[in-house]
Amino acid sequence: MRVTQSMLSSNMLRNLSASYNKMGKLQEQITTGKKVNRPSDDPVIVMKGMGYRMEVDKVAQFKRNLGEVNNYLDSSDAALDQVGVALKRAGELVNKGANGTLTEDDREKIMSELNQIREQIQDMANTKSGDKYIFSGTKTGSPLYDKNATPPGYPDMTNPDNAGFGKDINIEVFDGVSLKVNTNARDLFSDIDDVFETLAGNPDQAAFSAAMTSFEEQFGEVLTMRADIGARQNRSEMMENRLESQEGAAKKQMSENEDIEYEKVITDMITEEAIHRAALSVGARIIQPSLVDFLR
Amino acid sequence: MRSSFMGLETSKRGMFTHQSALYTTGHNISNANTLGYSRQRVNMESTSGYPGVGLNSGTMPGFLGTGVQAGSIQRVRDSFVDQQYRQEANKFGYWESQTKAISQMEDVLAEPSAYGLQKSMSEFWQSLQDLAVNPKDGGARSVVIRRGEAVADSFNYIHKSLKDIQTNLGKEIDVTTGEVNSILQQISELNEQITNVEPNGYLPNDLYDARDVLIDQLSSILPIETSYEKSGGRALAIAEGTVTITLKMKNGDKIELVNRNRFATLGTDPNPLVAVDGSNNPISGLTIQSSDGTKYTPEHVDFLDHGQLKSLMNSYGYDTQTVDANGDKIIKGLYPDMIAELNKMAKAFVKEFNAIHELGYGLPPNDAANGTPFFDPAGLEAGSIKVNSDIIDDPTKLGASGAPGEEGNSEIAKKLADLQFGAMNDLDGATIQDYYKGVIGKLGVDGRQAENNTLNSATLLGAVEHRRASISSVSLDEEMTDMIRFQQAYNASARMITVVDETLDKIINGMGVVGR
Numbered sequence: 001m002r003v004t005q006s007m008l009s010s011n012m013l014r015n016l017s018a019s020y021n022k023m024g025k026l027q028e029q030i031t032t033g034k035k036v037n038r039p040s041d042d043p044v045i046v047m048k049g050m051g052y053r054m055e056v057d058k059v060a061q062f063k064r065n066l067g068e069v070n071n072y073l074d075s076s077d078a079a080l081d082q083v084g085v086a087l088k089r090a091g092e093l094v095n096k097g098a099n100g101t102l103t104e105d106d107r108e109k110i111m112s113e114l115n116q117i118r119e120q121i122q123d124m125a126n127t128k129s130g131d132k133y134i135f136s137g138t139k140t141g142s143p144l145y146d147k148n149a150t151p152p153g154y155p156d157m158t159n160p161d162n163a164g165f166g167k168d169i170n171i172e173v174f175d176g177v178s179l180k181v182n183t184n185a186r187d188l189f190s191d192i193d194d195v196f197e198t199l200a201g202n203p204d205q206a207a208f209s210a211a212m213t214s215f216e217e218q219f220g221e222v223l224t225m226r227a228d229i230g231a232r233q234n235r236s237e238m239m240e241n242r243l244e245s246q247e248g249a250a251k252k253q254m255s256e257n258e259d260i261e262y263e264k265v266i267t268d269m270i271t272e273e274a275i276h277r278a279a280l281s282v283g284a285r286i287i288q289p290s291l292v293d294f295l296r
Numbered sequence: 297m298r299s300s301f302m303g304l305e306t307s308k309r310g311m312f313t314h315q316s317a318l319y320t321t322g323h324n325i326s327n328a329n330t331l332g333y334s335r336q337r338v339n340m341e342s343t344s345g346y347p348g349v350g351l352n353s354g355t356m357p358g359f360l361g362t363g364v365q366a367g368s369i370q371r372v373r374d375s376f377v378d379q380q381y382r383q384e385a386n387k388f389g390y391w392e393s394q395t396k397a398i399s400q401m402e403d404v405l406a407e408p409s410a411y412g413l414q415k416s417m418s419e420f421w422q423s424l425q426d427l428a429v430n431p432k433d434g435g436a437r438s439v440v441i442r443r444g445e446a447v448a449d450s451f452n453y454i455h456k457s458l459k460d461i462q463t464n465l466g467k468e469i470d471v472t473t474g475e476v477n478s479i480l481q482q483i484s485e486l487n488e489q490i491t492n493v494e495p496n497g498y499l500p501n502d503l504y505d506a507r508d509v510l511i512d513q514l515s516s517i518l519p520i521e522t523s524y525e526k527s528g529g530r531a532l533a534i535a536e537g538t539v540t541i542t543l544k545m546k547n548g549d550k551i552e553l554v555n556r557n558r559f560a561t562l563g564t565d566p567n568p569l570v571a572v573d574g575s576n577n578p579i580s581g582l583t584i585q586s587s588d589g590t591k592y593t594p595e596h597v598d599f600l601d602h603g604q605l606k607s608l609m610n611s612y613g614y615d616t617q618t619v620d621a622n623g624d625k626i627i628k629g630l631y632p633d634m635i636a637e638l639n640k641m642a643k644a645f646v647k648e649f650n651a652i653h654e655l656g657y658g659l660p661p662n663d664a665a666n667g668t669p670f671f672d673p674a675g676l677e678a679g680s681i682k683v684n685s686d687i688i689d690d691p692t693k694l695g696a697s698g699a700p701g702e703e704g705n706s707e708i709a710k711k712l713a714d715l716q717f718g719a720m721n722d723l724d725g726a727t728i729q730d731y732y733k734g735v736i737g738k739l740g741v742d743g744r745q746a747e748n749n750t751l752n753s754a755t756l757l758g759a760v761e762h763r764r765a766s767i768s769s770v771s772l773d774e775e776m777t778d779m780i781r782f783q784q785a786y787n788a789s790a791r792m793i794t795v796v797d798e799t800l801d802k803i804i805n806g807m808g809v810v811g812r
Contacts, residue, residue, distance in 0.1 A: 047737040142703075
């Protein structure tokens with residue numbers, strides 16, 4: 001085949017531009033850390049990548065949701081713990097009050113302390129986490145125990161407007177999996193309050209004895225609720241572990257799918273660089289002196 | 297009987313002819329880097345011998361040569377390779393233009409990336425999850441609204457950018473048809489010049505070259521066929537004549553683009569494609585005032601899928617001349633298809649999202665039955681989707697709750713967040729993300745294919761180009777060798793004259809002086 005200078009130089013240009021092209025791709029891969037940067041680079045990787053990204057974002061979000069779940073459960077548990085402590089103290093006091101040797105005066109003193117405890121428990125019913133009343137069902141903006149109502153008290157559940165106080169709050173922790181995070185303690189608090197109310201109406205020895213059993217019952221109720229919360233905390237923890245491993249798996253899949261192996265790409269880059277250098281030096285030789293230079 | 301001065305004549309012809317050859321060598325060297333130049337060579341031929349053939353020609357023992365003459369100066373070229381080149385240029389023109397159009401689309405969609413539609417969607421769903429967790433929180437509400445705006449912005453931005461590129465493609469079609477018209481005119485003018493020269497027995501090599509460059513250019517734009525017609529008069533057998541260029545159509549029809557000094561004029565239908573208000577009219581076809589005077593109005597489907605022009609039409613969008621069930625024109629093409637997909641997504645998304653949102657209740661004082669759409673129901677297309685301004689102005693209207701007066705109720709917010717995984721009827725039962733994934737996947741496959749085809753046709757084109765260069769391009773070494781060859785022959789001819797001169801000197805000055 002007849003070969004001319006212009007063929008060599010156009011070949012050389014083609015080769016140089018091809019190796020620049022390859023280096024450009026590799027450079028893009030190294031700077032972005034990704035194998036693909038546009039759908040046409042590899043449609044399959046891109047499509048899979050979009051799926052994995054969605055998965056990673058989703059799992060991260062569910063993990064964030066779990067944070068709120070724990071917040072709710074921990075606050076509820078802490079509040080009910082306080083309620084339990086208060087009930088225990090109330091139990092001690094009524095036990096003392098049930099003693100027949102006490103005078104009217106002594107019982108009055110006990111009553112005043114019991115009133116403090118009653119108020120404290122009412123405050124517990126209005127425990128807030130952030131700006132939310134955690135025992136108010138879905139009516140998180142309203143206190144469970146309304147001091148400003150006449151008479152002050154817990155919501156009347158026969159009123160349909162108050163239905164929200166008895167509703168559950170569910171937080172999604174996985175596709176279609178929700179955890180109930182609040183505790184419907186309206187009846188508990190209301191029952192405790194009723195005991196205090198009855199006692200306050202007629203604080204004699206017999207009433208104190210009756211209250212003693214009632215407080216014990218309510219204390220049992222609190223323990224049941226806390227056991228339930230504990231069970232849910234367990235579940236949340238399990239979910240957290242599961243999400244953790246899921247996140248790891250999703251990120252790993254995403255990375256395996258679209259991230260470059262630096263050692264491979266850098267090696268490719270070095271190889272390409274060597275090829276390019278060779279192409280350049282060959283190019284420099286191709287523009288050789290022609291016969292012109294030797295004919296004098 | 298030979299004449300005394302015949303030797304002088306023979307050598308003079310040698311000198312003249314080699315001078316022509318030397319000058320042609322000079323011309324070759326000068327044009328070593330001219331685009332489309334083919335090297336030329338002098339076809340030397342020996343002149344007829346002495347004596348001439350005839351009844352009254354004298355008889356002599358030998359048939360004496362009378363020297364050389366430059367019979368013709370011909371360019372070295374292989375028309376078969378030209379034809380191959382044009383076929384490959386045709387394919388390359390198509391795929392290169394497709395690759396460009398698809399890669400621009402990929403740039404706009406920016407997938408996969410941290411700022412594409414998918415990401416803004418994903419962030420929107422996340423913000424809805426946050427809202428579902430904290431339905432009362434003003435911050436969570438604003439984030440949902442802002443992210444909703446970001447989704448709308450992404451749709452709007454992509455839509456506008458695609459439209460802009462489409463407009464540019466429309467303008468490119470106009471420019472390209474203009475370019476074709478100009479090329480056709482130039483070829484016809486060259487035809488004219490060539491017909492003026494050839495009958496005189498000349499070979500206008502440089503005009504041929506210029507014409508071939510134009511035909512090469514044309515072949516990357518349109519699928520064409522060429523044929524040649526000899527000029528009359530004393531035209532040489534190797535004269536190329538005028539070129540007739542025809543446009544190949546899908547059904548095998550041929551439309552004459554150039555014939556002698558007549559040329560066709562192409563226009564788009566409709567004309568112009570891009571209206572004054574910037575809207576894009578889909579192309580239905582071309583109007584071609586053929587060189588034979590016939591007016592053709594081929595439709596888009598009639599064109600072969602070759603060449604840059606068809607590729608541009610395919611990208612820009614064409615009228616299929618069919619209507620859908622609603623009686624609307626069916627418009628196809630790379631850009632209209634993508635815009636339609638986005639519109640379909642935006643519409644399904646807004647519809648389903650609003651349907652759920654309208655069931656929700658806001659925060660006081662907007663906790664009565666809501667009914668407020670989250671996205672402006674007037675904006676059902678990718679270009680017009682936007683968040684309802686009522687909600688932007690008053691985030692308490694965001695209906696997260698499933699019952700009135702329940703701030704902590706996030707039933708609706710959760711349903712909205714779960715729409716992410718919800719199959720949408722309008723998207724053939726896919727979730728919006730999956731549907732979008734499919735759209736991007738298809739784009740990627742198309743892009744990959746276009747890129748591969750571009751690469752393949754570029755390789756083939758390169759190979760043919762190489763072959764053509766191997767035949768026609770100028771080699772300096774070769775020209776130098778020729779130069780020496782011709783120079784030496786020139787010098788030898790001159791020396792020959794000296795020899796004849798000396799013999800004549802002998803005759804004239806050295807003879808007939810006996811006894812003087």
